[in-house]
Amino acid sequence: MKKVKIRPIEANIPTASMADIAFLLIIFFMVTTVFTVDRTNVNLPLSVKREEVPKGAAVVTVTIDQMMKFSGGREESFVVSSAEDLISLAAAEVAKNSLHPFVIKADGEVPFRAVDEVMDRLKQAQVRVLILLTNQKTVES
Amino acid sequence: MLKLEKRNKVDSEIPSSSMADIAFLLIIFFMVTTVFSATRGLEFQLPKEEDAAVLDEVEAVIITIRQDTKILVFDEPKELDQLVDYLVEKWLNNNPEKPVILITDPKAPYYAMVNVLDALQRAKEEKNLVKDINVGIPTQREIEEMWGGIV
Numbered sequence: 001m002k003k004v005k006i007r008p009i010e011a012n013i014p015t016a017s018m019a020d021i022a023f024l025l026i027i028f029f030m031v032t033t034v035f036t037v038d039r040t041n042v043n044l045p046l047s048v049k050r051e052e053v054p055k056g057a058a059v060v061t062v063t064i065d066q067m068m069k070f071s072g073g074r075e076e077s078f079v080v081s082s083a084e085d086l087i088s089l090a091a092a093e094v095a096k097n098s099l100h101p102f103v104i105k106a107d108g109e110v111p112f113r114a115v116d117e118v119m120d121r122l123k124q125a126q127v128r129v130l131i132l133l134t135n136q137k138t139v140e141s
Numbered sequence: 142m143l144k145l146e147k148r149n150k151v152d153s154e155i156p157s158s159s160m161a162d163i164a165f166l167l168i169i170f171f172m173v174t175t176v177f178s179a180t181r182g183l184e185f186q187l188p189k190e191e192d193a194a195v196l197d198e199v200e201a202v203i204i205t206i207r208q209d210t211k212i213l214v215f216d217e218p219k220e221l222d223q224l225v226d227y228l229v230e231k232w233l234n235n236n237p238e239k240p241v242i243l244i245t246d247p248k249a250p251y252y253a254m255v256n257v258l259d260a261l262q263r264a265k266e267e268k269n270l271v272k273d274i275n276v277g278i279p280t281q282r283e284i285e286e287m288w289g290g291i292v
Contacts (some may be wrong), residue, residue, distance in 0.1 A: 002157045016162055019160060019161055019164060022161060022164035022165060022168060023240070024166060024169045026164060026167050026168055026171065029171030029172060030171060031166065033171060033174065045251060045252035045255040045256070046252070046255075046256075047183050047255055047258075047259035047262055048259055048265045049179035049183060049254075049259055049262050050182055051181060051182065051183070051184040052180065052181055053180045053181060053182060062230035097175070097205050103182065103205035106251055107251070108250065108251055108255070108257065109250050109251070109252065110249055110251050111247060111248055111249070111250065111251070112206075112245045112246065112248070112249045112250065112253070112254055113281075114249065114251075115244070115251050115254075116247060116280050116281050117281055119278070120280035120281070120282050120283075122187070123187055123280065123283075127188050128186060129151070129184070129186060129189055130184070130185055130186075130187055131182045131183065131184040131185075132182045132183045132184075132185075132255060132258070133181075134179075134181070134182045134183060134255060134259075139257070
């Protein structure tokens with residue numbers, strides 16, 4: 001009887017395009033990574049209408065325990081000891097650009113008094129453009 | 142006789158076996174460090190100190206947010222979803238430029254003010270108004286200086 005030689009089937013996944021896909025993903029994540037000046041974790045209030053925050057906007061952060069932080073938009077944010085210091089910090093930015101946008105990044109549960117103080121100091125510093133940072137409100141929330 | 146030596150060819154090749162490893166390490170790094178941060182919010186313009194029209198409490202519609210987040214329109218309680226319809230029906234249909242003053246109790250939570258401001262800013266698109274509602278948000282200091290305190 002003639003023996004039939006069965007050739008083993010070679011299984012081979014072509015990996016030639018793996019490097020291409022890997023580099024595409026790298027470029028995607030490099031482009032989409034945003035280096036924020038303030039990474040303080042706060043529970044933002046929700047809103048349906050939301051405008052894009054311009055790049056380089058100054059950020060005033062108010063945490064749930066009413067700690068205040070400030071960033072002019074180019075450097076990492078730092079703790080501000082009192083609301084009065086905010087006037088001079090904000091005025092310095094406004095002196096360079098009268099329409100420099102300011103963002104208030106405040107925790108939604110914080111008493112309005114804290115945000116009111118910030119808004120008052122910013123008004124005194126002649127800030128013109130103010131943005132209240134929010135998260136997207138969905139129909140269910 | 143001249144013996145011809147066979148010269149060994151020197152293979153020039155950059156070993157690329159670890160390229161995929163490095164590529165995936167970079168992907169994982171960027172996937173972990175990418176922060177999808179909130180970069181949007183409610184925008185409003187603050188008037189210049191000298192240009193600021195004196196908010197006449199007699200002319201404007203006053204919306205008050207109490208400490209318990211209840212909303213009052215001239216002392217009349219309104220729910221958030223009824224607020225804009227009420228304003229449009231009562232005043233804004235006849236006078237789209239009627240200013241609205243939003244006063245929040247200092248002890249009320251901040252999100253309560255944001256909810257009302259969001260509803261007012263959406264009004265133009267949702268209710269087909271001629272223009273955006275003119276909202277003023279005076280600070281406590283301004284309220285005390287101008288009107289001797291309302292809240």
